[in-house]
Amino acid sequence: MAQIKSLEELRRLRERVERDITTRRDTGTTIIVGMGTCGIASGARETMRAILEELRTRDMDVNVTTVGCIGMCNKEPLVDIEQAGKPRVSYGNITPDMAPRLIEEHLVNGQVVEEWVVGRLQEDE
Amino acid sequence: MRELSHHVLDLLENALAAGATLVTLRIEEDTQRDLLAIEVQDDGRGMDADMQKRAVDPFFTTRTTRHVGLGLPLLKAAAERCEGGLVLDSAVGKGTRVRAWFAWEHIDRAPLGDMIGTLLGALLTSRSDWEMVFEHRVDGDTFGLDTRELREALGDVPLSHPAVRQWLEEYLQQGYAELYAKQRA
Numbered sequence: 276m277a278q279i280k281s282l283e284e285l286r287r288l289r290e291r292v293e294r295d296i297t298t299r300r301d302t303g304t305t306i307i308v309g310m311g312t313c314g315i316a317s318g319a320r321e322t323m324r325a326i327l328e329e330l331r332t333r334d335m336d337v338n339v340t341t342v343g344c345i346g347m348c349n350k351e352p353l354v355d356i357e358q359a360g361k362p363r364v365s366y367g368n369i370t371p372d373m374a375p376r377l378i379e380e381h382l383v384n385g386q387v388v389e390e391w392v393v394g395r396l397q398e399d400e
Numbered sequence: 401m402r403e404l405s406h407h408v409l410d411l412l413e414n415a416l417a418a419g420a421t422l423v424t425l426r427i428e429e430d431t432q433r434d435l436l437a438i439e440v441q442d443d444g445r446g447m448d449a450d451m452q453k454r455a456v457d458p459f460f461t462t463r464t465t466r467h468v469g470l471g472l473p474l475l476k477a478a479a480e481r482c483e484g485g486l487v488l489d490s491a492v493g494k495g496t497r498v499r500a501w502f503a504w505e506h507i508d509r510a511p512l513g514d515m516i517g518t519l520l521g522a523l524l525t526s527r528s529d530w531e532m533v534f535e536h537r538v539d540g541d542t543f544g545l546d547t548r549e550l551r552e553a554l555g556d557v558p559l560s561h562p563a564v565r566q567w568l569e570e571y572l573q574q575g576y577a578e579l580y581a582k583q584r585a
Contacts, residue, residue, distance in 0.1 A: 280570060280571040280574050280575075282549060282552075282553045282566070283551070283553075284567070285550060285553040285554060285564070285567060286553045286554075287556055288554075288557075288563055288564065288567060289553065289554050289557050290566070291563070292557055292561055293555070293556070293557060293562050300447065303462070307526070308521075310409065310413055310521050310525075311413060311417075312410050312413070312471040312495070315401070315413070315436045315521075316401060316406070317408050319521075320406065320409055320514070320517045320518065320521050321514075323409065323517070323520070323521060323524075324514070327520070327565070327569070330562070331566065334538050335562075338560055338562065339524055339562075339565065340524050340526040340560050341521050341522075341524050341525050341526065342525070342526050343416065343417050344412055350511045356476060366437070384465050
């Protein structure tokens with residue numbers, strides 16, 4: 276029988292991850308999904324789930340967060356990838372089926388998927 | 401919006417955009433009373449009477465990035481198509497409560513859909529200075545969570561930490577599987 280999820284389990288998990296948290300803040304990767312009304316209506320939630328699924332399959336330690344409307348509603352779902360020391364890259368019209376290639380090329384191979392890029396932001400901007 | 405859970409996520413995002421620090425989400429399915437109700441209450445900045453009136457107007461939005469907001473009017477229209485309705489209570493500086501209800505059995509009622517994705521979408525928000533109390537009742541059985549309890553157990557580890565996120569996803573899957581298993585039993 277599957278183990279019942281409990282807060283006790285979460286406390287143990289905390290002890291395990293607390294040690295590596297400082298390093299992740301400095302060197303980690305964050306994927307940001309726009310989740311305003313426009314994003315939700317264009318399928319941003321489904322895109323987020325596809326990204327989570329792909330990260331899980333590949334067992335990759337990447338932060339995923341959601342934000343409200345970013346202001347390029349016609350290009351939703353918008354997905355930004357932020358990596359320490361690199362410009363933040365915004366991708367537009369990212370549907371769930373595009374998640375595997377995005378993760379494979381950008382995160383695994385370190386290659387920006389130029390044809391999907393809608394913007395770039397330098398780290399200090 | 402194809403699923404009611406898309407509207408739920410939209411309501412949660414509205415609450416966050418209003419600067420809420422405590423958001424309560426209640427979903428109630430009562431097949432005896434042929435009712436499905438969704439309620440989101442927040443302690444955000446709230447709206448005055450005029451703004452409330454305009455909030456259900458499809459051409460109103462507080463957003464400055466775009467000039468058409470469709471979230472609440474869409475939900476209201478969806479509810480009214482299903483022998484339901486939408487009420488909006490709000491007070492400036494106090495917060496906002498939105499309740500939408502549907503006839504559960506109505507042929508035009510969209511499915512609730514992916515509630516796990518909706519909850520993850522809200523829980524993974526970049527804002528960490530807020531709490532959510534969630535309760536989903538299906539005919540007397542309840543599943544829910546309270547982020548204050550989660551944060552208490554987690555200390556400084558954020559909800560969006562990859563390991564925590566995975567735990568949350570499994571927790572929600574398990575909770576929902578049990579909630580609906582009771583219905584089928």
